[in-house]
Amino acid sequence: MTSSTAPAPASASAPARRRSRRGGAEARAGLLLALPFVVLFLVFTAWPVLQSMIMSFTDMRISDIRSPFAVNFVGLQNYLTAFEDPVFRRAALNTAVFVLLGVPLTIIAGLAAAIALDKGVGKLRAVFRVGFYTPVITSIVAVAVVWRFLLQPENGLVNTVLGWVGIDGLHWLGDQRTALLSLVIMAVWRNFGTSMVIFLAGLQAVDRQLHEAAALDGANAWQRFRSITVPSIRPTLLFVLVTTSIGYLQFFEEPFVMTNGGPLNSTISASMYTYSQFGFGNYGVAGAMAYLTFLVIAIVTLVQFRLMREK
């Protein structure tokens, strides 16, 4: 009490001074707490993002690794090289097919599982949810090894089971017509659990009374799904669509482990080919290919946001 009694003229500026002193302490604390993250982030993420773009316009090769700034600018040459490379074009096509097949299948499987579980399957709901989610937590490299074993032509489990019902087994990963499809199926198996869990959360937003009222008015299940469920979960749908597309546009481990890109480049992906260009030491070309993938990711994301928002 006694210490706070101050002379009249000073009391007017005291709160202001105290506030600015506190502001200084707050700013110092803020900077101090931010510092370790920001330094590591600028060095190991932000700067490489920028450097990667610069690199894609230079003739940088593995021999320049000790002097990454002593390189020549070559304009768009690396991008032209990428477009003129038939293997890269094939890789881009494979990636597009992988995304166009894989994304809808993953979303349909995830949404179907979520709706089935949301209807209330009682105590077993938790068991189904855990089971469907299990592949998501596993290493893609590990499950790719397991799937290669499952898909073996002579004594793989898949062909054995098909044999029981009288279907001749296929040479899944060795045939150009089925290799990429096999990778898509494995990716759907590995990832639909994520979309299921997110859809399960999103389905909480669906008004059950609206469903009951519509059912009384004679709307069938499909009509109710189209007109009530889908509009209610639109934000969730958009989120799953965007994140699944971004993930699938970069698929890498599946062909690396299961097919090594073959047969005849029928499963090589854009990521995998970028990695092999890096392996050959063509850093500039690899950088251009990586940025092309990134550009496609950005465009696909923007388009999906537009399409989903307008309706």
Add this chain to the structure above:
Amino acid sequence: MIERRRPVLTYIVLTVFLLLVITPFVWMILGSLKTQGELLRTPPTWWPEQPTLDNFRRLFERPFGRYFTNSAVVAVVVTAGNLVLSSMFGYALAHLRFPGKRILFGIVLACLMIPGLVTFIPQYVLVVNMGLANTIPALILPFLVQPFSVFLMRQFFLGIPRELLEAGRIDGVGEIAIFFRIYLPLAGPAFATLGILTFLGSWNNFLWPLVVSSSESTYTLPVALALISTGQNETDYGLLLAGATLIVLPILVVFLFFQRHFIQGIATTGIK
């Protein structure tokens, strides 16, 4: 009548799908316990006729103990780093005013969607020039701070009332101490989610370890398994299935114990 029949159908369909989904794991574990001869047999056997750990013995004749330790050390350090550094920065972004705050958060957000494919070559050049190529720190450093982590922690701290901060100031607690003594002890749920996601991401990570590791001393489990599986002419499935089991089984056991945290973590980050 219809209402009663439908759940039964749903159960049957779901059960069939559940069996399809978990069969690869069952097949992996059973296969890892079979002898080389039994694995080559047509038609394949279901239950191992003479269950053996021989595949695992052969696995550990190669330095798989080392690979396992490498994977574990990297995942633990990366997880710890993300929890500590992202909660510090996330708290500052949520509750403190400091110069450069907007611009720093903007840069972090801009990098949220940038794939590892874009950054790995400059990161490799950087690590080589730092003299860290083919070392454990090189596996860790680029993942120690991640945009997603700070985004998650900022969102979490925004949900904790500012009044706690004001009260701490009135009680004369220092600015840094307010974070460590008042806010950090409340971050348990966010730490559980972020910890699980970061650990899984690191344990299963492939591209960067593949790029930066070039000898047995730094291989992680996925890199070692991928190199064995692509390196041989005659495929040794006993060894490969044992390796896959070694990667998947520890995570699977932890998942079955803490599945609620795993699944809720994904769901909450999904909805935001």
